[in-house]
Amino acid sequence: MHLRTGRAWTVVRVIVALILFMPLAWAFWASLQPIDEIFTAPAEPIRSDADTLQWQNYATAVTRLPFLRFLLNSCLITTLATIGTVFSSSLVGFAFARLQWRGKSVCFAILLATMMLPDQVMLIPQFLIFEHLGWVNTYKPLIVPSWLGGSAFFIFLFRQFFRSVPRSYEDAARIDGATHWQVYRHVMLPISRPVIGAVAALSAVHHWQAFLDPLVYLSDFHAYPVSVGLRMYQSMEGSWANLIMAASLIALVPPLIVVLLTQRYLMRNIGVRREGL
Template structure:
């Protein structure tokens, strides 16, 4: 039997080369960060990409050079309530837009979508002045409170689009069994919307964990710094401790990487949902 020779596909080869090039663009800075975190200060700007002797002690020095665990606790104080508030308000707002009919619903939804077109820098100064007038600056509240009022319109839009695809027959069956609106929301809509809600949780985690601008604007005391803001303490007036800065950066990246590998199924599904929504 004659073997069928695989046909040369130029488009697949080009796609493969583009993917390899994109991977290299992403991986080279990451590898440089890892190699720098293992170098001595004298080797940081040397010609060798990898250190001659790997300095694993840089990681321990990076943790002790700054109040690392204090900053970690501050980050979690912000992160946990923000995730809870974002998921709850996104779900309940999306449920209202997906299942309720009321006057002005379309206009209100268009206003919600319009807020997605405003860069955060546009509302930064008015929001800061508002929190300053009520005396909430230099506290975690300005970073937490907006999450309980539907701060991210895209999350609401994402979950709402998913909920619209859930058959209304489930609601009607629950009504027949005596369930009210709240029971339908908590016992039917929330469990069925697990994929977009987990995706919203991951997006929120990434945003808060890596947020530098928010803590920089609202937090003035070093004791209240988050991990992202604490990295700036490695930068002195005349020099930067690049090896320990990169070591601390790797340590801060690890939780996000671990979370991605644990929940990558929902993350990829959330990306596909968001791509379909944008399309």
């Protein structure tokens, strides 16, 4: 009896997984069709004869607009922003977890408050400040904030992790005369791989997918990241569904790789610590 219900639930899980997978499967099928095929083919099962599969759609998609350039731009922004996030949020998290300093509890309360503060609301005044600094049409507004603590949530993740590190780890280094920096760099960072992995993955995905900020700050389309670049496919004359699907699928590969590589860190860290509201 118990075994049978167990099997029934597995069937449900598989069905849900198939439903979740369906949009991507359709996008992949559509990306390989001639354009008129998508519009006229009746709702019949996916045809398997390879003759009708147009792999050249992918080549067309990346050459119709400077898509490789968009990919490169996204890689640059994402890499620099992610390095900044990991570095600064771990540093600040360390100070909140292991150091004593005046105003710490007040600052921690402010940190928690900013975690719930909506980013989009700051859009216009932030834009004015960055414009005043001459940063519009550069990548600075997209990268520099990550070097200034990143996001409150990431600081919080690092703090929770560093707090769980036994005092004895640190004491050994302290007796040898290590400074705070050395404790952070040589004791804490080497053992925090799971948190670094999780924060790096979430930050990378976030910056790869970011849309509003690059839309507001960049006007030269050669500087566009993938997210804003994809929008140009949408407004392309004739709405080439197959090319849009091809470009979209290419844009999804990097986040997919990131989450596959880091899924065990993500599963372990995010859910477990996140809801400490």
